[in-house]
Amino acid sequence: MFKSGFVSIVGRPNVGKSTLTNLLMGEKLAIVSNKPQTTRKNMQTILTTDDYQMIFVDTPGIHKPKHKLGEFMVNAAKDSFKDVDLVLFLTTPEGDLGKGDQFILEALKNTKAPVFLVLNKVDENTREKVAETLQKYSSALEFAEIIPISALKSKNTDTLLKLMVDYMPEGPKYYPEDMITDVQERFIISEIVREKALRNLSQEVPHGIAVDIIQMKQNDKGMYNIEVDLICEKASHKGIIIGKDGQTLKKIGERARMDIEKFLDARVNLKIWVKVRKEWRDNQLLLNELGYKKSK
Numbered sequence: 001m002f003k004s005g006f007v008s009i010v011g012r013p014n015v016g017k018s019t020l021t022n023l024l025m026g027e028k029l030a031i032v033s034n035k036p037q038t039t040r041k042n043m044q045t046i047l048t049t050d051d052y053q054m055i056f057v058d059t060p061g062i063h064k065p066k067h068k069l070g071e072f073m074v075n076a077a078k079d080s081f082k083d084v085d086l087v088l089f090l091t092t093p094e095g096d097l098g099k100g101d102q103f104i105l106e107a108l109k110n111t112k113a114p115v116f117l118v119l120n121k122v123d124e125n126t127r128e129k130v131a132e133t134l135q136k137y138s139s140a141l142e143f144a145e146i147i148p149i150s151a152l153k154s155k156n157t158d159t160l161l162k163l164m165v166d167y168m169p170e171g172p173k174y175y176p177e178d179m180i181t182d183v184q185e186r187f188i189i190s191e192i193v194r195e196k197a198l199r200n201l202s203q204e205v206p207h208g209i210a211v212d213i214i215q216m217k218q219n220d221k222g223m224y225n226i227e228v229d230l231i232c233e234k235a236s237h238k239g240i241i242i243g244k245d246g247q248t249l250k251k252i253g254e255r256a257r258m259d260i261e262k263f264l265d266a267r268v269n270l271k272i273w274v275k276v277r278k279e280w281r282d283n284q285l286l287l288n289e290l291g292y293k294k295s296k
């Protein structure tokens with residue numbers, strides 16, 4: 001019997017949803033950073049074996065939105081668990097059941113799918129904290145399974161994957177077996193650039209960044225010429241992104257190029273133009289242009 005199904009991975013920002021997605025896939029597709037609100041759109045990744053096909057939906061962290069982009073992100077995450085076969089509710093061992101998680105659990109009461117409580121980052125927490133958290137959370141919702149893991153250290157994640165397969169219904173191959181994601185190559189490339197910006201900038205600057213690919217061409221030697229706009233929301237951010245003698249932008253560009261080369265398995269020439277689009281995160285037209293709009 002072939003099994004298949006959709007699995008939505010939800011939780012607060014920064015709990016490790018994208019890290020877990022990449023680990024389950026055995027490949028880095030979703031970007032990861034230590035800053036909250038890294039993921040901005042739902043992204044499907046597809047794991048196909050001889051026995052099953054699971055489609056993971058990595059989602060933006062659910063938080064209290066402060067601008068239109070935030071609203072889009074939270075709506076996307078909440079949409080993800082309406083029509084899936086399983087929900088992984090990811091959280092970290094913080095002890096108390098905080099307001100953010102209470103809000104998510106309330107929303108999860110409406111889902112028909114079974115929900116797993118996945119307690120991530122057990123590697124950086126004591127056993128006592130983990131036990132205390134499990135106790136506080138277990139009565140907050142009727143969880144189908146409760147699993148403590150470390151996505152970073154691959155701890156207990158095999159057990160998690162096995163349990164996920166157990167809950168998959170009999171079903172068809174929804175996607176061809178060589179397809180690993182529903183997003184386009186260009187999207188992943190723009191995300192790689194955004195990841196390097198997130199990792200090399202601090203405070204509010206990286207959160208106001210968007211990346212738009214303006215050109216991508218392969219020459220007859222197989223080398224890609226890629227030009228992107230790195231959009232920031234304030235004129236004062238532009239200088240910070242470029243940095244002293246252009247050092248910060250250079251670092252972002254070099255790290256992005258290396259990852260894009262790995263991803264495309266080809267040599268890459270990457271040019272980044274820094275542009276200012278004032279307060280784009282609250283401008284619906286610009287949000288649409290940058291791809292932060294509902295696709296269906």
Ligand SMILES: Nc1nc2c(ncn2[C@@H]2O[C@H](COP(=O)(O)OP(=O)(O)OP(=O)(O)O)[C@@H](O)[C@H]2O)c(=O)[nH]1
Nearest residue numbers: 013014015016017018019033037038039061151152
């Ligand atoms: N110690 C530890 N850190 C982890 C673990 N899993 C993820 N992290 C770190 O937590 C940070 C956030 O990880 P992400 O995967 O980007 O988290 P996310 O939930 O996708 O975050 P958003 O997209 O912002 O909602 C990164 O610095 C990860 O390296 C874990 O099991 N243990």
Ligand SMILES: [Mg+2]
Nearest residue numbers: 017018038039
């Ligand atoms: Mg993420």
